[in-house]
Amino acid sequence: MASPIDTLKEFYQKYNPPIRAHKHTCVGLGMEVIKRLKLLEKDFPGITKAMMLVSCDENIEDLDDYTTSFPGPQGFLIETEKDHVLVAIHVKVDGRPGVFLSDLGYHISRAVTVMADRCYPHTGWFTQSDEPHCRKEYKYQFNADNASYVEWHERETRAAGVKERLSLVYVARAYLSAVEVTEKRNLVWDLRSLLARDPKGRLAAGVYFPLKLKDQEFTMFYDSTSGKQRKKFKFSVFLELQKIPDEVVEEVEQCNEQLRLRDGELLSILNRLANVMADAEFMAEVLAVNEKIVELSAAH
Template sequence: MSAPDESLKEFFPKYKPPIRPRKNTCVGLGMEVMKKLKVLEKDFPGITKSMMLVSCDENIQDLVDYATSSPGPQGFLIETEKDHVMVAIHIKIGGRHGFVLIYFSRSLLARDPKGNLTAGIYFPLKSKTTEFTMFFDSNSGKQRKKLKFETFLELQKIPDEVVDEVEQCNDQLRLRDGELLSILQRLATIIADDEYMAELLEVNNKIVQLSAGT
């Protein structure tokens, strides 16, 4: 690792993700909100440490079924589709605590004005992750491809057909020319680092345990 910390576990709590001006996703907006709310610390001591980013579902068809059919906290985390992030402040009312929910998948997505997904990539964060899903619109209709990360380890060896599909997805994500291909190459390098992935999964597992209250 290039960071001064000896392990990801030590580095993770200190990392401040960069935020692109005027191009915020829900994550970036949430972090901006948390930054601005810190000025309330003087009037509400402890509010800074109580704030967190939490995951949620943007589109719930049946609220009653969604809220009552889950087989416990762990099942709820696994079976629901967390695709959005918002800010929450941990409070305690009458001795009752809340839980932090997290999103197991990693994604880069584009939506139309109605909020429908139009293009993007996503993959689960788990042991032995080897592939990701990419979807986009082409002249022949909607495309959904499962691609191997190892394909992107060496850019010069990527098949032309795959490069063309990535470029189509790149344009629909409204990224700079070649940006998605560069992102996928960096992801492939990270996924191939077994030592780093083991540390990352350990950190993620601790967050899951905290989220489930175990």
Template sequence: MVCVQITVDGRPGVLLADPGYHVPRVVTVMADRAYPHTGWFTQSDEPQCRKEYSYAFSPHNGSYVEWRERETRGATVKCQTSLVYVARPYLDGVNVTERRNLVYNFRSLLARDQKGHLIAGLYFPVGGRGKDAQFTLFFDSGTEKQKTKYKFNTFIDPDTIPDSISEEVELCNAQMNYKEGELRNIICKLAKVLSNQSFIDQVLEINDDICRLCL
């Protein structure tokens, strides 16, 4: 993420850009929330889900920008807030971001186009117990975006993966610009990791501890 401090007619603000993430635009955040403050915008609008984002300085501490996410699925609306620290230069992502992500309870491997739109990939929650652990694979089938859920235990033994599933994985693999068979190898390795319930329990416990610290 890139954060640039700006002043417009004496009014402070920041520009936020995160080309490595999934917000394909520069967001303007003004302290007074007046023009050219971006405000709420639609990040994605699909038949099953609409996501809207808003970035604004925290009213409790001006060192932070609050990133608000509003997710609408049918009649259900889910909201959550994250914080972006903007008061000092962010010089060491390894000590903060990467370590936090090691134990995050939702994982994804995605390919996007130049505008940030999803092309293909997979995602899954960490926490499904044993044979119930599953992931969602998605790719463009030519006429529509195809999404299918698979159980990880199907990939424990690469030699027993059904041909029909292997074909879909390879279609996704190609759209992610991987070498032939690379995505399948990744999924097989994930299947072995997720089958270690003791390890997964420890990861989730650490994640829960971090979440409680943030409350």
């Protein structure tokens, strides 16, 4: 008889996550994009075979080391997180190589065109979001030393200054381990969010929070008749549904509607989250697994 699994670490190592409808992560969204674009096969013969999921490693610190040490990320897979997935289609424009990228995981509302020579129709810099408190701009370009990689540059401007971030997308081959690696890795990510955006990719409403052992709270934002609302709530307020103040329930219902959820669904989600977050032993195990993954990938 099989022995029971005593720790989250043991369970996590053996767990194979499913991809479920309406539970959209970057992996699920990428698969959905490919499924829908297959309908274009009649008008664009060959598009089905040309589409593929591709892997992305975020927050690259040493670009040269990453792109020149090995022929591809599989050479040091144990030291990479593979924490993001996009859809890619390789193309040629008048003989010039390039790639189309679709990234719904980061709510990018356009197909980004990346040309090897960085000439038209290369997308270049574009504004991903422009909120009063923060502007985000993205740029994608092939790496000059290794055309197997596309560099994803992010520039974030706030009142305190400008921050830049670099990620790498491996476009030379299809990523065949999206569920087993990326979907699984994101299960223990220490920042969670449930967001809705408008057709142009702008944030409309949502909930987000970091995983912590103490001072557990989340931020909720939505539009009201008096303008954009952004408020913080302690998870402890949601431990018992019948004790949640009426005014808080009303605010959650407004956000629920703008997230296009079923009636009462967001309140139910927050109640379940509050009880999970209150389990200190479980939360400590989740954070420990996440930290171990971060440590393993620290070399890159």
